Amino acid sequence: MNANIDIINHAVARQYEAFPFPDYGLFLPLRWQEGYASHSMFAHAMAREIRGSAHQRPKGGVLIAGCGDVFPSIVSHWEPRSLPIEALDLSATHLKRAKIRCWSAPSRVQFQKLNLDYPLPYARESFSHIDAYGVLHHLANPSQGLQHLSEMLAPGGTLRLMLYNRRSRDWIHQIQKIFALLQLSPYIAQDRKDALHFLEHLARECPALRERLYTLLPELKAKPTRLVDTFFHAREARLDLQHWIQAMQGADLLPLGLFDRYAELDDLPNPLYSFPTLEELDQRSRDRRFENNWELYVIKRGPVLSPQTTTLKVPRSVYLRTAPHAWFQYEETSETPWWDRQVIWQHYVKGLQGESIPFPANILHKLGEPGILRLLRIGAIWPSALPKTFAQDFALHKIHDSMDIPLIPRPIPLVKLVSCTNLLQSIILRKKRDPRLLQWIAKRLDAAQKLDPSTVRES
Ligand SMILES: C[S@@+](CC[C@H](N)C(=O)[O-])C[C@H]1O[C@@H](n2cnc3c(N)ncnc32)[C@H](O)[C@@H]1O
Incomplete structure (x- = not known):
C-alpha cells in the first residue's frame, strides 16, 4: 500500500460515488449500436485489415477496465456468447448501476471492485481484448496502470484506450x-x-x-x-501523447490506429489504419486543428502462443439493429437513404466476423468517393469489402489536402x-x-x- 496512491484513489472513488458518470438514466433505453467501435470484434477486425492473415486473435476473454456504469451493458450486446466478460471499477456505485443495466443477462458480465493502480488478480495474459476508455488519466500512477493492463493481455491481444488530449x-x-x-x-x-x-x-x-x-x-x-x-x-494526470507512447513502448504495446471521430485529421492518410507520427499529432493539437481526446487501438507485441481456433460470431441481435446515427452525421454521408444505411450495417457486421463480402456497386456509387472515405475512416466500411477495382491503398487516401487552422479571438x-x-x-x-x-x-x-x-x- 502507498499512502499517496491511496489518497488519490480515495478522492476519485468519493467523487464517482457522489457523481456517477456518465449521468444517464438507469432505465432509459440504450442505443448500444452506437458503441460499434468499442468491442473486441471491432479491434480484432481492424488488426486483420492492417496485418492481413498474419493477425491471429489469441484465446481469452474481454476485460472492461474502469468500466463505469454504462459500458458493460453496451459491450455485452456485442461480444460473442462464448467469450467471458470481466468488468472492474474502483467505484462501488458504478458497479452497482452497471449490474442493474445488465439485468436481462445477469451472469453475462462478472463484476469486481478492483484498483488499476495495483496488480490485478487475473491470470497473466488471460485476455484477448481490454477496454480502458477515459480511465488511465484518473489513476495515481497511469504508466503503472498501463503496465498492469498489458500484463493481463495475451500477445496479439488488442487494447482500446481513450486518453485525454492534454493540450x-x-x-x-x-x-x-x-x-x-x-x-x-x-x-x-x-x-x-x-x-x-x-x-x-x-x-x-x-x-x-x-x-x-x-x-x-x-x-x-x-x-x-x-x-x-x-x-x-x-x-486528472496532465500527460502528453508522447508520454503515453513511451509508456506503451515500455509495456510491449504498439499503437495500431486512431479513431478520428470529429473528422479533424482529413489531411492525413486514414489514421484508423495508418497511425500518424507524433509530430503530426502534436502540431495539430497545439494549433487546435485536433481537439478530440486520443482514442487509440493498440496491440500487444509477441508471438500468439494460443490462437483462437473457433470462429467467433456476434449475437444475432446485432443484425437486427438499425445502423448507428453517428455514421451519418457527416456532410459526406448525411444524405444516405435509410435502406442503404442498413445494407452498410449488414456488411459491417459480417466484416467483424471475417466474412468479406464485396459491397454492392450501386451503394458505393451513391456514396461517392468522399462518402466512402469517410465511412472507411470511422470503421463503418472495411477496406477488404471494397471491390478489386479500387486502388490497393484507397482506404488510406486523404480527404483534404489541408485543414484550416482555427483563428482564436x-x-x-x-x-x-x-x-x-x-x-x-x-x-x-x-x-x-x-x-x-x-x-x-x-x-x-x-x-x-x-x-x-x-x-x-x-x-
Ligand atoms: C470517466 S469514467 C469512464 C467509464 C467508462 N470507461 C466509460 O467510458 O463510460 C472513469 C472510470 O474509471 C474508474 N476508475 C478511476 N480510477 C480507477 C482505478 N484506480 N481503478 C479502477 N477504476 C478506476 C472510475 O471509477 C470511473 O468509473
Whole structure:
C-alpha cells in the first residue's frame, strides 16, 4: 500500500460515488449500436485489415477496465456468447448501476471492485481484448496502470484506450486551478452554483472561450456530474501523447490506429489504419486543428502462443439493429437513404466476423468517393469489402489536402470582464479569501485564452 496512491484513489472513488458518470438514466433505453467501435470484434477486425492473415486473435476473454456504469451493458450486446466478460471499477456505485443495466443477462458480465493502480488478480495474459476508455488519466500512477493492463493481455491481444488530449484541455486546467484557488468544492451546492455562473459569465464576456463553453454549457447546467467531471475532477494526470507512447513502448504495446471521430485529421492518410507520427499529432493539437481526446487501438507485441481456433460470431441481435446515427452525421454521408444505411450495417457486421463480402456497386456509387472515405475512416466500411477495382491503398487516401487552422479571438484581461470580476469578488468575500487572489486568477484566465498556454509563464 502507498499512502499517496491511496489518497488519490480515495478522492476519485468519493467523487464517482457522489457523481456517477456518465449521468444517464438507469432505465432509459440504450442505443448500444452506437458503441460499434468499442468491442473486441471491432479491434480484432481492424488488426486483420492492417496485418492481413498474419493477425491471429489469441484465446481469452474481454476485460472492461474502469468500466463505469454504462459500458458493460453496451459491450455485452456485442461480444460473442462464448467469450467471458470481466468488468472492474474502483467505484462501488458504478458497479452497482452497471449490474442493474445488465439485468436481462445477469451472469453475462462478472463484476469486481478492483484498483488499476495495483496488480490485478487475473491470470497473466488471460485476455484477448481490454477496454480502458477515459480511465488511465484518473489513476495515481497511469504508466503503472498501463503496465498492469498489458500484463493481463495475451500477445496479439488488442487494447482500446481513450486518453485525454492534454493540450486541448489546457484551458480547462486553468479554470480548474481558478476554482481550486477560490477553494470551491464540488460537494457544496453553492460552490457548484458559483462555478456555473462564472462559466456562464465567461461564455458571454470572453470571445476566446465562448465557442468552447457554449457547446458545453447546456450539459453543465443540466447535469452536476458533468460540471464536476470536467472542472472539479479529483485526479486528472496532465500527460502528453508522447508520454503515453513511451509508456506503451515500455509495456510491449504498439499503437495500431486512431479513431478520428470529429473528422479533424482529413489531411492525413486514414489514421484508423495508418497511425500518424507524433509530430503530426502534436502540431495539430497545439494549433487546435485536433481537439478530440486520443482514442487509440493498440496491440500487444509477441508471438500468439494460443490462437483462437473457433470462429467467433456476434449475437444475432446485432443484425437486427438499425445502423448507428453517428455514421451519418457527416456532410459526406448525411444524405444516405435509410435502406442503404442498413445494407452498410449488414456488411459491417459480417466484416467483424471475417466474412468479406464485396459491397454492392450501386451503394458505393451513391456514396461517392468522399462518402466512402469517410465511412472507411470511422470503421463503418472495411477496406477488404471494397471491390478489386479500387486502388490497393484507397482506404488510406486523404480527404483534404489541408485543414484550416482555427483563428482564436484575442485574450481579454480580467479587469475588462466586468461580470466575471464582480462574481469573483463576491466569491472571495463569501469564502473569506485574500482579495489579492484576483491577480493570480487574472493570470490563469489569460493563459486559458492563449493559443498555446504551455508558452505562458507565471511571474
Ligand atoms: C470517466 S469514467 C469512464 C467509464 C467508462 N470507461 C466509460 O467510458 O463510460 C472513469 C472510470 O474509471 C474508474 N476508475 C478511476 N480510477 C480507477 C482505478 N484506480 N481503478 C479502477 N477504476 C478506476 C472510475 O471509477 C470511473 O468509473
